[in-house]
Amino acid sequence: MIPGGATQSCPCGGLPAGATLATCCGPFVTRETWPPTPETLMRSRYTAYAVGNPDHVFRTWHPETRPAEVDLDSSVEWIGLRVVEVSGDDVEGVVEFTARWRSGAGSAGQSGAMSERSTFVRRAGRWFYRDGVAPSD
Ligand SMILES: [Zn+2]
Numbered sequence: 735m736i737p738g739g740a741t742q743s744c745p746c747g748g749l750p751a752g753a754t755l756a757t758c759c760g761p762f763v764t765r766e767t768w769p770p771t772p773e774t775l776m777r778s779r780y781t782a783y784a785v786g787n788p789d790h791v792f793r794t795w796h797p798e799t800r801p802a803e804v805d806l807d808s809s810v811e812w813i814g815l816r817v818v819e820v821s822g823d824d825v826e827g828v829v830e831f832t833a834r835w836r837s838g839a840g841s842a843g844q845s846g847a848m849s850e851r852s853t854f855v856r857r858a859g860r861w862f863y864r865d866g867v868a869p870s871d
Pocket of ligand 1: 747
């Protein structure tokens with residue numbers, strides 16, 4: 735359990751919207767259970783970035799494409815996720831999303847958004863993040 739997870743809204747925005755961290759991505763990030771779909775996996779990876787859990791990002795990354803280690807930039811704060819489109823079948827899924835971030839404080843602060851179409855593949859019954867590209871439009 736992540737501290738405060740029972741009352742805190744999930745950083746991913748919640749599935750369904752407004753769900754708490756404890757009933758949304760919390761159990762995935764703390765390894766209680768594995769995300770059952772590409773969308774829940776994608777959301778849990780976003781939440782892992784937001785709460786600073788590189789282990790979850792690493793273990794949900796396909797072994798063939800993941801980096802040797804995952805380092806999260808603690809100066810970047812992830813402040814919102816929007817899932818744009820979900821498609822796919824039982825073997826491969828695609829989730830397009832936009833994630834907003836900010837870093838620094840006051841007049842030195844910066845903010846922005848990154849969008850990606852992520853591909854997820856199923857391996858031994860579990861979904862993994864394989865790779866991502868910038869949305870074409
Ligand atoms: Zn969530």
